[in-house]
Amino acid sequence: MSDETAGQSGSSAPVGADAVLTPGVLTLAATPIGNPLDATVRLTRALREADLIAAEDTRRLKRLATALGIRLDATTVSYHEHNEEQRTDRLLRAAAEGQRVLIVTDAGMPVVSDPGFRAVRAALETGCPVDVLPGPSAPVTALAHTGIAPDRFAFEGFLPRRPGQRTAALQRIAADDRTLIFFESPRRTALTLAAMREAFGADRSAAVCRELTKTHQEIKRGTLAELTDWAEAHEVLGEVVIVVEGAGPEDAAAHAAAQAADPMDLLRELVADGTRLKDAAKQVAAQVPGVRSRDLYEQALAEKH
Secondary structure (H helix, E strand, C coil): CEEECCCCCCCCCCCCCCCCCCCCCEEEEEEECCCCCCCHCCCHHHHHHHEEEEECHHHHHHHHHHHHHHCCCCEEECCCCCCHHHHHHHHHHHHHCCEEEEECCCCEEECCCCHHHHHHHHHHCCCCCEEEECCCCCCHHHHHHHCCCCCCCEEEEEECCCHHHHHHHHHHHCCCCCCCEEEEEHHHHHHHHHHHHHHHHCCCEEEECCCCCCCCCEEEEEEHHHHHHHHHHHHCCEEEEECCCCHHHHHHHHHHHHHHCCCHHHHHHHHHHCCCCCHHHHHHHHHHHCCCHHHHHHHHHHHHH
C-alpha cells in the first residue's frame, strides 16, 4: 500500500477569520487516544481544511476520518520515526508555499513520545510559524484516574528496553518525590513493574492504566509488588500507561543507602546487557554521587585479570 495519497480536488475550505488552519503555518493536532468521540471540533475542522496532512499511519488517519464522518481532500503522507528526518523538509516547503500543513499521530499529541519534534525544531529555526491544537492526553488521563498525587508529576515516556539500562534509568529517579508517569509496551509491562519494584521498593503505590478511553479500559491500582504479581499472572494487552507515586522521605533514605552500597553491581549488569564498559562506567558515575567513571572502569578491567 502506498504511503502517500492525493485528494481528489484539494482542500476547498475557506480561509478566513473562522478557519482553524492558517496558510503557511505548521500545525500540530492531538487525536483521540481511543474513543473517536473525544476528537475536538478544531481537529475535525483542521482535517477538513488541510492541504497536506502528515500522519504517523495514514491508514489509521483514514479510519479516524471515517469514524468522524470526514472526507479527506488533503494530500496525506506518512510521517513516522523512520522517515521523519527526510519528510520534514517537504512539510516546511509546503508551508513556505502557503499550504495548510497538519501533523497528527496515531493517538494523543505529536512530539510527546511521537513524531513531530524534528518538524517543530526545524520550523522554529527557519522562521516557519507553529501552532498546536490541544486535545486528549494519555499521561494526564491516566494520572486523573489513579488517585495518586497530581500536584507535581514528571512524564518519563518509554524506559530503555535493555534490563541494565532500564535499571540505571529507574535508579536515577528512585528518589524523585514527584509522581512519575511512563508509557510501556504490554509485552514488557511485567518486566518493567518488576524493575520498578526493585528500584523504588515493593510498597510504593502505583497504577497500570490499560486501553484508556477504549471499550476494554482497565485501571489496576496497588503496590508495585501487587501489580508485578498481577502482570506476571495475566496477559497484559493494549496500550499501557504506568503511574508511580513519588518517593517519600523513607524511600529517599533507602535509595541513598542503596547508592552507597556497591556501584560495581550496576556496572556489571549494564555490561552484561551489551553496554560498552566505558559507557556503562559513565552511566553509573552519573547516577552515584562521588563515584568517578574512570575508577569504575579501571576496577572492572582489574576484575578481568
